[in-house]
Amino acid sequence: KQFHLGMFEIGRPLGKGKFGRVYLARERSSNFICALKVLYKSELQQGSGVEKQVRREIEIQSNLRHPNILKLYGHFHDSKRIFLILEFAGKGELYKHLRRENRFPEWKAAQYTAQMASALRYLHRKHVIHRDIKPENILVGIHGEIKISDFGWSVHAPNNRRQTLCGTLDYLPPEMIKSGSKDNWYNEKVDLWSLGVLIYEFLVGEAPFEDTPIMTHKRIARADMTIPEWVSKEAKDLIKKLLVLDPEKRLPLEEVQTHPWIIKHCVKGERASNREKPLK
Numbered sequence: 317k318q319f320h321l322g323m324f325e326i327g328r329p330l331g332k333g334k335f336g337r338v339y340l341a342r343e344r345s346s347n348f349i350c351a352l353k354v355l356y357k358s359e360l361q362q363g364s365g366v367e368k369q370v371r372r373e374i375e376i377q378s379n380l381r382h383p384n385i386l387k388l389y390g391h392f393h394d395s396k397r398i399f400l401i402l403e404f405a406g407k408g409e410l411y412k413h414l415r416r417e418n419r420f421p422e423w424k425a426a427q428y429t430a431q432m433a434s435a436l437r438y439l440h441r442k443h444v445i446h447r448d449i450k451p452e453n454i455l456v457g458i459h460g461e462i463k464i465s466d467f468g469w470s471v472h473a474p475n476n477r478r479q480t481l482c483g484t485l486d487y488l489p490p491e492m493i494k495s496g497s498k499d500n501w502y503n504e505k506v507d508l509w510s511l512g513v514l515i516y517e518f519l520v521g522e523a524p525f526e527d528t529p530i531m532t533h534k535r536i537a538r539a540d541m542t543i544p545e546w547v548s549k550e551a552k553d554l555i556k557k558l559l560v561l562d563p564e565k566r567l568p569l570e571e572v573q574t575h576p577w578i579i580k581h582c583v584k585g586e587r588a589s590n591r592e593k594p595l596k
């Protein structure tokens with residue numbers, strides 16, 4: 317299908333990115349609501365090979381179909397800009413919700429974890445390694461479901477993002493911060509480490525190795541973290557089975573999905589502890 321700008325009615329800007337902005341948009345003929353991400357070619361060309369990377373990410377994301385992965389419906393460009401037609405996630409950035417709520421209750425963290433594990437299993441089956449799992453790259457859909465929303469280029473909100481040189485170090489696994497053999501960078505086990513960091517941050521409200529860059533580097537390399545005693549023993553157990561230095565020893569996604577902490581909070585049922593409102 318050929319898309320062009322005239323097909324869309326542009327709504328309010330949702331947020332601005334490093335390479336441009338994201339707008340709410342409606343496709344005129346179908347009234348379909350989507351998000352239009354505008355990337356400026358001039359800015360992309362500056363970055364070394366960033367334009368090629370954007371093409372590769374478009375290629376990857378266009379072929380993915382999963383409820384917890386933000387859909388890329390199509391793309392088009394004019395002389396100055398590249399436009400990405402993306403699924404609209406009605407509740408915006410997970411990052412913002414986490415900052416506003418400080419930390420998530422265990423039932424919510426467990427449900428998000430189950431959704432992430434499902435999305436990562438799908439990606440890994442397609443030999444896609446995300447390599448950048450963090451709250452900043454996750455959006456929330458209108459029904460509260462989460463959607464991995466970034467395949468390589470990030471939308472940076474102003475100010476309150478963790479401003480470090482190449483994005484926050486917090487989520488990088490030891491094999492990606494250690495120099496030496498890079499072949500581990502292409503092992504999907506890197507996403508298991510980042511999932512462990514994500515669960516920790518959902519429950520505690522800060523990343524497990526958060527410190528000065530030098531110290532973060534040291535603490536990641538030693539998997540040196542402490543989990544507060546008020547975190548449930550099941551949650552502690554799962555985090556400890558993911559934040560393992562040896563990539564081969566990290567808990568496989570199938571076992572994340574059947575972990576007691578996940579089963580406890582994600583099985584449907586009258587007494588489910590995940591009701592926001594008390595039962596009548």
Ligand SMILES: COc1cccc(-c2nc(Nc3cc(C)[nH]n3)cc3ccccc23)c1
Binds near residue numbers: 338473
């Ligand atoms: C400033 O941070 C940014 C940057 C980009 C988008 C948002 C944002 N996005 C979406 N949904 C989206 C975005 C995409 C690509 N698909 N669905 C919804 C929101 C709601 C309130 C505030 C902000 C929102 C924020």
